[in-house]
Amino acid sequence: HTDREEDYRFLHSMLMEKKLHLLFKIHERLRRFEKRSPAPVLEHAASLASELAEELIDQGWRDEVKELVALFSKPNFKILLAVHDAVAQRDFEPRLPPIPDDALEDDEDSVKIVSLVKTKDPLGATIKRDKSTGAIVVARIMRGGAADKSGLIHEGDELKEVNGVPLEHRKPKEILTLLTQSRGEVTFKIVPASSKEEMSSKKKLFMQALFDYDPNDDPTVPSKDAAVAFKRGDVLRIVSMEDDTWWQACHLGDSNTRAGLIPSQQLHERRVALQRPKALFTPRRNNKKSDVERSFRLGRKSSLAREAARSRRWSTGVHSSICPPTYKEVIPYHRDPRDRHRLVVLVGPSGVGVNELKRRLLISDPDHFGVTVPYTTRERRRQETEGVDYHYVSIHKFEEDILNHRFIEYGRYKGHYYGTSLDSVHRVMAEGKVCLLDVHPNKIKHVYTSEFKPYMVFVKPPRIDELRLTRRRAKFICDEEDKTSEEDFEDMINLAETIESQCGHLFDKVIVNGDMAEVLRELKVDLEKVEEADVQWIPLLHFN
Numbered sequence: 001h002t003d004r005e006e007d008y009r010f011l012h013s014m015l016m017e018k019k020l021h022l023l024f025k026i027h028e029r030l031r032r033f034e035k036r037s038p039a040p041v042l043e044h045a046a047s048l049a050s051e052l053a054e055e056l057i058d059q060g061w062r063d064e065v066k067e068l069v070a071l072f073s074k075p076n077f078k079i080l081l082a083v084h085d086a087v088a089q090r091d092f093e094p095r096l097p098p099i100p101d102d103a104l105e106d107d108e109d110s111v112k113i114v115s116l117v118k119t120k121d122p123l124g125a126t127i128k129r130d131k132s133t134g135a136i137v138v139a140r141i142m143r144g145g146a147a148d149k150s151g152l153i154h155e156g157d158e159l160k161e162v163n164g165v166p167l168e169h170r171k172p173k174e175i176l177t178l179l180t181q182s183r184g185e186v187t188f189k190i191v192p193a194s195s196k197e198e199m200s201s202k203k204k205l206f207m208q209a210l211f212d213y214d215p216n217d218d219p220t221v222p223s224k225d226a227a228v229a230f231k232r233g234d235v236l237r238i239v240s241m242e243d244d245t246w247w248q249a250c251h252l253g254d255s256n257t258r259a260g261l262i263p264s265q266q267l268h269e270r271r272v273a274l275q276r277p278k279a280l281f282t283p284r285r286n287n288k289k290s291d292v293e294r295s296f297r298l299g300r301k302s303s304l305a306r307e308a309a310r311s312r313r314w315s316t317g318v319h320s321s322i323c324p325p326t327y328k329e330v331i332p333y334h335r336d337p338r339d340r341h342r343l344v345v346l347v348g349p350s351g352v353g354v355n356e357l358k359r360r361l362l363i364s365d366p367d368h369f370g371v372t373v374p375y376t377t378r379e380r381r382r383q384e385t386e387g388v389d390y391h392y393v394s395i396h397k398f399e400e401d402i403l404n405h406r407f408i409e410y411g412r413y414k415g416h417y418y419g420t421s422l423d424s425v426h427r428v429m430a431e432g433k434v435c436l437l438d439v440h441p442n443k444i445k446h447v448y449t450s451e452f453k454p455y456m457v458f459v460k461p462p463r464i465d466e467l468r469l470t471r472r473r474a475k476f477i478c479d480e481e482d483k484t485s486e487e488d489f490e491d492m493i494n495l496a497e498t499i500e501s502q503c504g505h506l507f508d509k510v511i512v513n514g515d516m517a518e519v520l521r522e523l524k525v526d527l528e529k530v531e532e533a534d535v536q537w538i539p540l541l542h543f544n
């Protein structure tokens with residue numbers, strides 16, 4: 001922040017600078033071309049240009065020819081072509097030195113000399129001491145790393161020397177130091193493993209991480225440099241599952257194609273099991289009244305509906321097998337613009353603000369978003385409209401639909417049925433809109449299908465102090481009577497924990513509903529990103 005005029009003037013002149021605009025243009029072009037992965041057509045553009053210039057001189061002196069020859073002679077253009085050729089010839093890659101003479105004198109005919117050039121990246125290999133023979137062997141080769149790319153070092157190979165230093169009687173730690181300290185060319189003397197089967201898995205396997213992992217916080221990782229950090233929701237391409245404890249994976253969206261170590265599902269499950277299981281939490285209070293299910297309404301609550309919402313509490317019986325979230329197998333989905341939008345499902349503990357978020361999203365873009373119209377058996381009120389507020393049906397019809405499994409969920413309140421039917425979701429989707437639906441965690445399975453390909457959003461309360469502050473402030477602004485008690489806030493937080501621990505693996509996005517404006521913005525940006533993404537990641541489960 002500044003008030004100084006000269007700063008403004010500087011900023012203004014910088015933003016008006018033609019060079020800056022050109023840089024942006026180049027940046028945009030590069031981004032566009034990057035997606036096409038262009039390959040050079042020829043490797044000697046510079047010499048071609050000079051040959052052409054010479055020939056053109058003999059072609060007479062038409063204006064176009066003159067212009068072209070002048071262009072060819074410009075230093076900028078020449079440099080551009082030289083850079084092009086360097087890239088095309090991959091001239092930037094380091095050159096390997098000749099093989100040392102003494103290597104050829106070795107009488108062990110099975111010994112192999114391998115020279116690799118080490119950049120600042122690690123070599124992409126881990127070593128261990130073979131317990132039976134005492135030899136130093138290559139334990140793992142990271143897919144895509146320098147060692148792997150060379151194709152010359154394999155798992156199980158015995159390392160005899162590094163840069164002429166014999167490794168006999170050396171500890172793996174000492175060898176690691178030797179390797180880390182070496183820069184540029186590194187020469188290995190290797191006894192190749194007798195026979196090693198290459199892992200050849202034609203099928204690509206993608207896993208979405210359901211937890212955050214940072215190798216820097218993990219004292220048990222075999223090599224921090226060789227490991228891959230990731231966040232919940234990131235997609236990893238698994239390249240090897242041979243090892244029970246450490247898988248190898250590439251981080252998608254990362255320009256680095258080198259594979260690294262990630263904890264296997266088994267390892268992470270074991271680690272979580274050693275921690276105190278949160279899922280065994282029992283809520284402090286019993287539910288006040290019967291579990292009158294969902295609020296089948298959209299707009300601001302009428303006093304009656306508010307009363308219903310207060311008496312209603314999510315059932316804590318969120319039944320699903322308790323297994324810690326690790327990875328979820330996903331497959332790429334390229335949405336055709338003619339395809340229906342994915343269903344957006346919002347889940348959260350009662351009172352967290354699921355309906356409020358849904359309502360605001362809808363208001364923000366009613367042409368894009370749509371919500372289902374609930375069914376009810378109660379009488380239509382004077383100000384209500386059929387098909388807008390509710391679909392009014394008879395008890396007989398409602399019960400028939402229950403038997404025919406037409407409801408995603410339904411409940412009874414003051415003797416009347418209320419419910420959301422699958423048909424109403426279809427209707428919104430058929431209009432070409434993004435259908436926003438809120439469901440009880442127990443009912444997720446009804447919409448967790450390949451047809452709906454739901455994008456699951458978990459709406460979570462913020463920490464108690466922020467929850468208290470935001471809710472009370474909102475009540476104050478709306479001049480509403482504040483009946484939300486401290487216990488309600490605590491229940492909400494506890495229930496959110498239960499839902500997350502039991503259904504966390506189903507959620508694509510977790511959003512903390514603190515400041516409403518901020519949350520709305522975040523959710524909109526997220527939903528836009530999902531829609532615009534070239535590839536969306538859908539759980540394989542949807543297709544089973």
Ligand SMILES: Nc1ncnc2c1ncn2[C@@H]1O[C@H](COP(=O)(O)OP(=O)(O)OP(=O)(O)O)[C@@H](O)[C@H]1O
Binds near residue numbers: 348470516
């Ligand atoms: N971020 C927020 N800041 C302030 N107040 C909020 C926020 N989110 C929701 N609220 C308020 O909290 C109350 C409960 O929200 P809402 O009705 O959307 O909850 P819900 O999750 O749909 O619960 P229920 O299923 O019980 O209706 C409403 O008065 C709403 O305006």
